[in-house]
Amino acid sequence: YIQWFAWMDIVGDPVFAVSGVQDITFGASETGDPDLDGKTFLAIPGELVDVGDVQHSETGSESVTATLRGLPIEDGGLLDIVGQKAKWRKREARLWFRVLDPIDDKATQFNPLPIHRYYSGYLINLSVDTSADEQAIVATIENYQAALSEGSGLTYLHQSEFDPGDKSAEQTLAAANGMHKAGVSGSVGGGSGGSRG
Secondary structure, three states: OEEEEEEEOOOOOOEEEEEOOOOEEOOOOOOOOOOOOOOEEEEEOHHHEEEOOOOEEOOEEOOEEEEEEEEOOOOHHHHHHHHOHHHOOOOEEEEEEEEEEEOOOOOOOEEEOOOEEEEEEEEEEEEEEEOOOOEEEEEEEEEHHHHHHOOOOOOHHHHHHOOOOOOHHHHHHHHHHHHHHOOOOOOOOOOOOOOOO
16 A cells, blocks of 8 residues: 655646545644645545656666546646646656555555655656546656756757746847848847948
């Protein structure tokens, strides 16, 4: 009997979820983990949650997937969030677990054991798998070491993918296009403006 806790830092709509039938709210200093204490985790039936194993190697741990099934197909709000990569791409995500020790023979009551951190990293993918009668959301989390060791291939023009409020790339391109359309030559901030007659 394993109970999973998940936090995903989605801009404007952070996810705090726990596998089970009852929401769980931690006290201000109940666990000693600031990502748990004072937070309320919303219950999701455990049979709908699937968390992948952590595979370790000499270069660190592999990415982990967490799947939530049984979502209604007409959930347009969820699809909207998944489609807006700037709200979740490379943002923090964490998974915890604890073992539930049955108190009675029928396993209807449990004694929760201490919570352990299972995996921490960044969301690198959020997708929706759809079947005939339901859809599942799949979150792929990559560890911190992998995120820091690989070249991103990104430039400042990609800043809005990480900060939805950043408009610097859009404004820079608009300024450059405005100069070109106005017939101004030379580089921004320097250079000559053409020959004089």
